[in-house]
Amino acid sequence: MKKFITVIMAAALCVSALTACGSKADPAATASDAGQAEEGAAAGEAGDGAEVSEALADGVLNVGTNAEFPPFEYVNDSGEPDGFDVALIKAIGEKLGVEVVVDNMEFASLVSSIGSKIDVAIAGMTITEDRQKTVDFSNPYYEAVQYVILPAGSEIAAAEDLKGKSIGVQLGTTGDFIAEEIEGAAVSQYNKGVDAVNDLINGRVDCVILDKNPALVFESKFSGKITAVDGAQFDFGKEEYAIAMPKGDAVLAGQINAALQELMADGSFDKLVEQYIEQIEE
Numbered sequence: 529m530k531k532f533i534t535v536i537m538a539a540a541l542c543v544s545a546l547t548a549c550g551s552k553a554d555p556a557a558t559a560s561d562a563g564q565a566e567e568g569a570a571a572g573e574a575g576d577g578a579e580v581s582e583a584l585a586d587g588v589l590n591v592g593t594n595a596e597f598p599p600f601e602y603v604n605d606s607g608e609p610d611g612f613d614v615a616l617i618k619a620i621g622e623k624l625g626v627e628v629v630v631d632n633m634e635f636a637s638l639v640s641s642i643g644s645k646i647d648v649a650i651a652g653m654t655i656t657e658d659r660q661k662t663v664d665f666s667n668p669y670y671e672a673v674q675y676v677i678l679p680a681g682s683e684i685a686a687a688e689d690l691k692g693k694s695i696g697v698q699l700g701t702t703g704d705f706i707a708e709e710i711e712g713a714a715v716s717q718y719n720k721g722v723d724a725v726n727d728l729i730n731g732r733v734d735c736v737i738l739d740k741n742p743a744l745v746f747e748s749k750f751s752g753k754i755t756a757v758d759g760a761q762f763d764f765g766k767e768e769y770a771i772a773m774p775k776g777d778a779v780l781a782g783q784i785n786a787a788l789q790e791l792m793a794d795g796s797f798d799k800l801v802e803q804y805i806e807q808i809e810e
């Protein structure tokens with residue numbers, strides 16, 4: 529199912545930005561067609577497509593992530609950040625001919641570090657209006673939804689049941705924002721999703737609100753102790769992941785979107801989905 533969705537997304541992106549499919553030509557058109565690049569990034573500035581963003585002039589793409597979000601990012605057995613997002617941004621870096629250096633940071637510091645400590649962030653990050661006040665987003669690359677993780681045998685089953693409950697979340701995430709809107713909820717914020725899940729297992733919180741794929745990873749890791757329930761059952765809406773970039777850098781946005789679309793068009797993107805995500809799908 530997920531593959532089907534990503535294929536559709538890739539096709540849709542190609543249709544909406546024909547010039548960028550299979551070519552790096554006219555990155556500005558790509559960025560503005562996607563509606564993600566901001567006004568300051570006037571199309572004319574991006575020139576003939578050969579232009580390289582100042583952020584990449586040193587030949588390095590400095591990327592921030594928070595490697596606590598499997599399967600999108602985690603620390604592998606060699607102690608290195610790994611996962612779907614890490615592989616995707618490395619493939620983008622390869623297309624752009626730059627070295628990719630990944631910095632493992634707290635999720636809540638990523639957005640404010642863009643343009644100073646890091647060039648871009650890839651971290652299963654949902655496009656939100658609030659974040660768009662500070663950063664621009666690439667074209668979306670993955671559809672997500674929040675899940676509700678429950679201890680085995682919990683009676684929580686619908687939006688109503690979440691009222692007044694003690695809810696664990698990862699600090700500064702969309703799950704956190706949703707939980708804070710729930711009437712009477714006592715929200716406990718953790719730096720790592722897994723710490724929230726451990727407190728759920730220890731009975732310190734009633735449920736955890738976390739993105740679908742990490743929730744499924746934790747469900748299989750703590751098999752029998754917890755269940756991960758689709759947030760659609762709790763009226764949570766769809767979310768889209770995208771790469772967060774400095775505000776107004778249309779050249780960089782164009783370069784990244786063009787590379788992303790090439791990877792979607794040539795099948796590399798789907799291979800990464802299979803390799804990192806589909807093995808642990810329901």
Ligand code: GLN
Pocket residue numbers: 594597635651652653654655698700701702703739
């Ligand atoms: N998708 C969620 C967000 O953007 C969580 C991301 C994460 O924890 N890495 O807030």
